[in-house]
Amino acid sequence: MEVNQNIDQEDRDLIMRLSPIYEQKLAEAKQEGLQEGIQAERRKLIENLLRFRFGSLDTQLTGIIEPILAFSPDEFTPLLLQLSREELLDRFM
Template sequence: MRLEPLYQQDREQAKLEGERLVVENLLRVRFGSLDNELSAIISPLLAFLPEEFTPLLMQLSREELIARFGGQS
């Protein structure tokens, strides 16, 4: 049994979980808490690279983020 594919899969999963935590923390810092609307934009944001979603999280207002990413799943 080859362990390399399992290792790569675990690494990718850990990376995605880490990125999710970063997005959640940035949203909490900016907006105080994660409600349903903000929670709903996390997955669409994770479709972007960290260097793309970080400036968006830091610059766009809550309303702009929800308008831009809230209609996606």
């Protein structure tokens, strides 16, 4: 719209007021997308570690993924590598 020279002053004022709001919403959407991507990668990491340790993901192991996601990778990685299946289920179910 800035290229169009035929817009009146009222439209220019509106564009100037809306531009920061648009930029803010765009930044928020990008941040949400980034967070969703990080969460998806963490989920994949947890699933892979559980699969590696226990051979497959059954409903019990799948059920503990959400609670584990509340932890940072620095916190959940040692737990997933050190705790037995029973200890993981007891701790996160």
